[in-house]
Amino acid sequence: MFDAMSPKTGARYEGRVTVAEAGLSGMITLRGALDTIAQPVADATGLEVPDTLGIVEEGGRALAWMSPDEMMLFCAYEDAADLAARLAEATADEHALVVDMSDARAIFVLTGAETSLRETLAKLTPADVRPEAFPAGMVRRSRLAQAAAAFWIANDGTLRVMCFRSVADYVFALLSHAAHPEGAVDHF
Amino acid sequence: MLILTCPYCGVAADETELAPGGEAHLRRHGPDSSDSDFEAYLFLRRNPRGLHLERWRHAHGCGKWFHAARDTMTMEVLGTYPAQVTAPPPEIVHASDADTA
Numbered sequence A: 001m002f003d004a005m006s007p008k009t010g011a012r013y014e015g016r017v018t019v020a021e022a023g024l025s026g027m028i029t030l031r032g033a034l035d036t037i038a039q040p041v042a043d044a045t046g047l048e049v050p051d052t053l054g055i056v057e058e059g060g061r062a063l064a065w066m067s068p069d070e071m072m073l074f075c076a077y078e079d080a081a082d083l084a085a086r087l088a089e090a091t092a093d094e095h096a097l098v099v100d101m102s103d104a105r106a107i108f109v110l111t112g113a114e115t116s117l118r119e120t121l122a123k124l125t126p127a128d129v130r131p132e133a134f135p136a137g138m139v140r141r142s143r144l145a146q147a148a149a150a151f152w153i154a155n156d157g158t159l160r161v162m163c164f165r166s167v168a169d170y171v172f173a174l175l176s177h178a179a180h181p182e183g184a185v186d187h188f
Numbered sequence B: 001m002l003i004l005t006c007p008y009c010g011v012a013a014d015e016t017e018l019a020p021g022g023e024a025h026l027r028r029h030g031p032d033s034s035d036s037d038f039e040a041y042l043f044l045r046r047n048p049r050g051l052h053l054e055r056w057r058h059a060h061g062c063g064k065w066f067h068a069a070r071d072t073m074t075m076e077v078l079g080t081y082p083a084q085v086t087a088p089p090p091e092i093v094h095a096s097d098a099d100t101a
């Protein structure tokens, strides 16, 4: 048996903002009509279905809106398999799908001044990341240079960036480069 | 640069976040159709100078297909609307009428 490894274990870059890989994270994909998944998820986690483009956090877990028929549940890595099994059982009679996808993606945590966090993103994505268009509690799925990514500002003020495992190396390099200490644009 | 608002998630998506799907509202002609109908379905597209109804997918986003009405000459976007229809909604038709009047 192999030990589970996050895509960029221990990766860290300190520039205008600090880019660090989140390490092993539980990620459960929920698909189906969101109102049919809502109750089982609320029973298991206490989290309510977020608004369109929203993310709700509570007690170390988070529930993100991904599309009109998809959400992602974030939890501790060790809890994911159990939680997914419980939710799959609770939604067995619905046209819904619950899968533990924890190893499919990478999450990077960016810390620093909010203006610098926004600037780091803005260098890489066509998405509007001004505060009025991208407030805390909103998940924006877009791209960072050539890779698909989702990002949001968490309750703790950090910027979370999620991408597929296969492009974790590339995205870490992008973020690090965009956060270079001498790369300030000071747009925000 | 083209910016289209996805009718499902409301995101004003940049062209590079979208995948193009070509002309909208094509009527499928299957194996029982005439050769000319089948050829037209497969190969013949309008390519107008002016209003064009087209399909796009919010690929780097919520992943949904939707429709857009765009002027090919001015790049003006008259609106976007959901995929589950076979014709544009009245407000798009009116907007395009007003445009050419």
Ligand SMILES: [Zn+2]
Pocket (backbone or CB within 6 Å): B006, B007, B008, B009, B010, B011, B058, B061, B062, B063, B064
């Ligand atoms: Zn969308």
